[in-house]
Amino acid sequence: MASWETDAIVLNATKYGENDAILEVFSYDHGRISAYVYGGAGKRKRALLQTGQILHLSFMSKGENQLGYFDRLETKFSIENVFDNAAGINAIGSVCALLKEALPNFQTYKHLFNATEILVRLICNQDNWAAAYVRWEVGLLADCGFGLDFEECALSGVRENLSWVSPRTGRAASYEAGLPYKDKLLVLPPFLLSSENEIKSGDIADGFALTGWFIERDLLGQAMKNMPDARARLIISLGKKGLL
The missing domain is CATH 2.40.50.140 (Nucleic acid-binding proteins)
Incomplete structure (x- = not known):
């Protein structure tokens, strides 16, 4: 027993x-x-x-x-504080749907659990949580074995002015090194490099596009699963509030 x-x-x-x-x-x-x-x-x-x-x-x-x-x-x-907040409800719904689809049964992820609890509390108690949500998706990828590498430019080795991510490797590139290939790269928003970086218009949308690519291809795609509808509803909700 x-x-x-x-x-x-x-x-x-x-x-x-x-x-x-x-x-x-x-x-x-x-x-x-x-x-x-x-x-x-x-x-x-x-x-x-x-x-x-x-x-x-x-x-x-x-x-x-x-x-x-x-x-x-x-x-x-x-979570009763978000029952009348569409963006908040959709964010929590997206978090739980991704965990449900991505995690195997009976495998412990204590760091991910703690991060998820912090995010849920943040969504319920504050308004400016969109960047934290995108960072949580980066952490989800890492904890599930699909971590992205923002440490240095994969092309030159420099650590400054990282601005792009390769959709093939998940490694960062500096602005100068990646510029000739920008149409083939994903934008790396500065807030994913440091919480001290200013979040500008479009950064949250770029963050969702970046994490979404790897979640859909690596985390869910290998198991022939689709991106949860709640995540799309979350992005629409944030867009309506001008928070992307």
């Missing part, structure tokens, strides 16, 4: 039978995992199972090949 407790972020909840639910979470200690929640479709527990909620819960299973169940669900952090 397996039994443990941990913090977890709700990725998805599906009604099962008349009153129960199957809950999928990204947990701190055990990675992505699904289990029953008895009474999960009922009014009292349904609010706990909103996508993006951060919970503390316990898990029990009678055997390795049997679907276990979650119990003693407690809210660690509620």
Whole structure:
């Protein structure tokens, strides 16, 4: 019999039978995992199972090949502050959909969990989180084995004025070295090099284009999966607010 407790972020909840639910979470200690929640479709527990909620819960299973169940669900952090914020809801939806699609079952990613919890809290409590979201996608790629290299220019070795990224290798190039090939390169927005760099109009859009290319090709494409619709809705929401 397996039994443990941990913090977890709700990725998805599906009604099962008349009153129960199957809950999928990204947990701190055990990675992505699904289990029953008895009474999960009922009014009292349904609010706990909103996508993006951060919970503390316990898990029990009678055997390795049997679907276990979650119990003693407690809210660690509620996302209720973004329920009337389309961009915020879409951002949290995109985060959870990417984790659901990209992560294998039962593989632990403690650094990624901590980064995700920080991002969810930021989205719920502040307005200027778009750059942090793009940085989170860069971190997602790195934690899943597809890290981008912004350390130096792949063509010249210099570390200054990095402005482009090769869509083939994920390595950076300086402005001067990459300029002749700019039509074939992705723009590297300065805020991804340092949080102290000013964010100008168009930088967030460039960031989404950069991370989206590698997420779609490497993280999801190799498993024949598509980019979540929530990410497209997030970009549209940010565009409507003039935040790209």
